[in-house]
Amino acid sequence: MMASSSDKTPEREKIKGVFSSQSLKQIGTGTTARKTLQKTYWFAQELDNDQIEIQPLNINYVPSGPKKIIPKDEFLNKFAPEPEFYTTTVYPKIRELSRTVARAERHRKRGETFSAEFEYGNALRIDEENIRANFGLGLTYLERGEKEKGDDIFRRLVNLDAAFEEEHKHLFNEFGINLRKNNMFDQAVEYYGRALTLSANDENLHYNIARAYFAKGDYPRVVEHVIMSLKLNKAMPESKKLLKYMAQKNLLTQELHDRITQDLNMNMEELVQ
Numbered sequence: 230m231m232a233s234s235s236d237k238t239p240e241r242e243k244i245k246g247v248f249s250s251q252s253l254k255q256i257g258t259g260t261t262a263r264k265t266l267q268k269t270y271w272f273a274q275e276l277d278n279d280q281i282e283i284q285p286l287n288i289n290y291v292p293s294g295p296k297k298i299i300p301k302d303e304f305l306n307k308f309a310p311e312p313e314f315y316t317t318t319v320y321p322k323i324r325e326l327s328r329t330v331a332r333a334e335r336h337r338k339r340g341e342t343f344s345a346e347f348e349y350g351n352a353l354r355i356d357e358e359n360i361r362a363n364f365g366l367g368l369t370y371l372e373r374g375e376k377e378k379g380d381d382i383f384r385r386l387v388n389l390d391a392a393f394e395e396e397h398k399h400l401f402n403e404f405g406i407n408l409r410k411n412n413m414f415d416q417a418v419e420y421y422g423r424a425l426t427l428s429a430n431d432e433n434l435h436y437n438i439a440r441a442y443f444a445k446g447d448y449p450r451v452v453e454h455v456i457m458s459l460k461l462n463k464a465m466p467e468s469k470k471l472l473k474y475m476a477q478k479n480l481l482t483q484e485l486h487d488r489i490t491q492d493l494n495m496n497m498e499e500l501v502q
Contacts, residue, residue, distance in 0.1 A: 243275035244301075247286070247315035248308040270311065272319070273304065283308075290322045293356045295390070326355045330362050337369055345369050360391050364400040371407040383408065383416050393424045405437055409444060417441035432461040436468050443471065451475070452485050456492045463493075472497075 247270055254267045271283045272292035279301040287293040333348030346369050352362035367382030386392045386404070393401060401424070408417040421438035428434060435458035442450040451471070458468045472489065475481050476497060481489070490496055 244281060244304075245274040247271065247311045247319050248273045248283075248304075249311050249314075250308050270314070270319075271308065273308065275301070286319065287356060289355045290319050291326055291356050292323070293358050322355070326352055326359065329355070330359065330365070333362065333365055337365055337372075342369050342373055358389060358391070360386075360389065360394075360397050361400065363389070364392070364397065364404050367404055368400075368407055371404075371411050374411065376411055376413060379408075379411065380413065380416060383413075383420065387420055387423050390427065393427050402433075402437070405441075409441055412444075414441055414444045418445070430461060432458040432465050432468075435461070436465065436471070439468070439471060443475075448475065448480055448482075449485060452481070452489060456489060459493055 250269050250271065252267050252269070253264050255264050270286040270290070272286060273281055273283045275281055276298065280298050281301050281304040282296050282298050283304070284292040284296045285294050329348055329352040333345045333352060336342075336345035336348060346366065349362045349366040349369065352359055353366065356362070363382055363386055367379055367386065370376075370379040370382060383404075391397070405417055405420055408414075408420060418438060418441045421434055421441060424434050425431075425438065435454040439451045439454035439458065442448075442454065455468045455472055458465050472481075476486075486497065
């Protein structure tokens with residue numbers, strides 16, 4: 230007999246919200262030393278395979294900083310739910326931050342760069358590590374040609390692992406392109422190189438860093454990364470076009486030519502057709 234829809238077990242709701250943990254901390258030294266119980270707040274959400282992702286709340290009560298993944302059993306043993314705190318304090322702060330970033334993005338898309346800068350600054354005062362706000366502010370500076378300010382944001386982003394996560398791919402790519410357009414080639418190379426340490430098997434990253442090396446005139450490194458992109462995706466049209474252009478402009482030495490054909494096991498005619 231087939232089970233009716235009413236017999237089906239409802240899908241369990243996954244864990245998501247604010248939780249707290251407690252730990253003993255020693256304050257002072259010597260005879261004045263004492264231990265105190267410290268409470269830390271976290272934003273937590275359940276992933277697949279009984280894993281929980283946790284991220285600390287900053288002093289403004291929004292999730293900020295590095296995320297950690299821990300087993301669900303450990304989480305249930307060490308963390309306590311804080312539903313009222315989430316409802317009355319954290320959620321309104323998260324919503325305020327999201328709305329501020331959205332206003333900034335609308336200003337930037339309309340070319341209102343100074344209004345965008347103001348709103349991005351407001352967002353970063355709530356969460357200095359907010360990825361969308363950092364990318365947006367950096368793009369605003371680069372679009373105005375303010376390379377020194379853009380470089381400051383670049384230095385911040387290149388040290389944030391979260392900047393290179395899949396959810397930020399669009400902003401990540403736009404920022405890298407703008408670095409190159411502003412002739413900030415060393416920064417572009419470092420930026421894409423940092424991304425490759427987190428995602429070495431991304432053909433688009435290899436192509437983008439090849440473009441940055443091309444702008445620097447470092448053709449052996451261009452070839453190195455074009456080869457990597459084509460090994461990951463033999464049909465990568467942008468990489469083939471770059472090789473074709475280099476061949477037409479006589480930028481490939483015989484050594485580089487031989488390396489391309491040997492590593493890819495294809496002749497140049499096949500590659501650039």
